[in-house]
Amino acid sequence: MLEFVRRNRVLLSSGFFLLCSLGLLSANARNPGRIDPLGHVFLEVMAPFQRLTAGVAGVTRGLFDRYVMLVGTQAENEELHARIRDLERKGTHQSEMELMNRRLKRLLALERELPVKAVAASVTARDASVWFQSLTLNKGELEGIQAGMPVMAPEGVVGVISATSMHASRVLLLTDPNSGIDVLVQRTRVRGILSGLLEQGTTLKYVKRSDDVRVGDRVVASGLDGVFPKGLPVGRVTKVSRKDRGLFLYAEVTPDADASRLEEVLVALATGEELRRPALLPSAADVGPPDPAMLGIFGPPAPASKDGRDGREGRGAQR
């Protein structure tokens, strides 16, 4: 018996770990809360290393861009290049500061509009896999961040905090296939669930084929999921198709906040009812009647989607 175990120890241990993985998978798929006994430790231990690596990478990239690429020409025009480099460095630094200033001002404006306290955090790392979409932030439980809190950028919804440690936290982006946000099409108030695609982008789920959704329509948070404030911009419809069989139409939405370019985000330190208090962000009702151009009364039709169909394709199919 002992000899059998010894001879097949790799097979037996691999089988055991496969069962453990499937157990974890099943438990996490069934349970809305994250069951992750070691993730908290990994996140906390790796956070300082990630910050350090990101910092070193940034400095190295800067050095490479400024110096290594100019080695050939530097030999010919040393003095001129020194001046150019100096000016470039100052210019780049100034532009960087201006951009950061602009970003932080917009973040501050968003923070003031929120009915609850919020914390600004920097993005220190991104998802380790190409199949999922998440970010790591440089702030965690010490700043009051907890799982389930909404993450926003001045452009709109970014995602939800999915895991935290003392000094770091992870954000599940709305473009992740495992995310789901209750949203409204601003023009027609049609409700749906916005979820990420396994490829890039997001899709609007559970919208009836007969509902009026067109390319170019704005999508905003409905506030009904108790996570995001009502009226917070989410994205814009870029493709509508009613060709597939089934009860629902297929609509792709491009998020307003491009997560690949985000450097700072805002985490609202509240969930549920606190965020449902008076919507300070403009909803359709607040901003008045929709723009006639958006309704297609006059002016050009909604922009064509990638495959050459426009938003009216759906209405044609409906008729």
Place this chain on the structure above:
Amino acid sequence: MSLLQTTHAPAPSIGAEIRAAGIYVVTGTCALLLQTTVLHGLTGGRIIPDLVLILCVYLGLHEHNLGGATGAFLLGYLLDSFSGSLVGLHAFAMTTVYLVVYLVSRRLWMDNTLSGVAMVFLGSLLKGIAIVIALAAYLSIDRMSFGVAQTLFAEALLAAALTPVVFGVLGWAKRGAGAS
């Protein structure tokens, strides 16, 4: 030389095993750090070379013991902590890759870089397929386009291309630490 592997290396000492484990921990941590920071910036996030998978294949080829299986599971779990929200997905995929590579390497001679490249390519495809199947089963994803297959293939090619470097670094580190 027959393709069938018939010889076994003598069992390493406990000290060598501990040193090897230390090298795997450091390499795994560095691989994950690179995957979550630097490599994202280089590739724009569209395709990320999976260094952790290469390490997992290396374990399957060289560590035929309890530590190898545990290492593959922990590497997957570590990846789960920094990827997506479904804990256990990468742990499952990495353990599967380790098991398949182990079974193949028990039957075929796998002691050169080229066979390692081939195993990483196949392992990457296997990992992608395992993830897609698990996602389809647990998240009921109903739409998968040709783009998914393209991404799978590109990711596998990139991982295979980096295999000689990662295997070389691991071999060098193990020789240097007297752990090989």
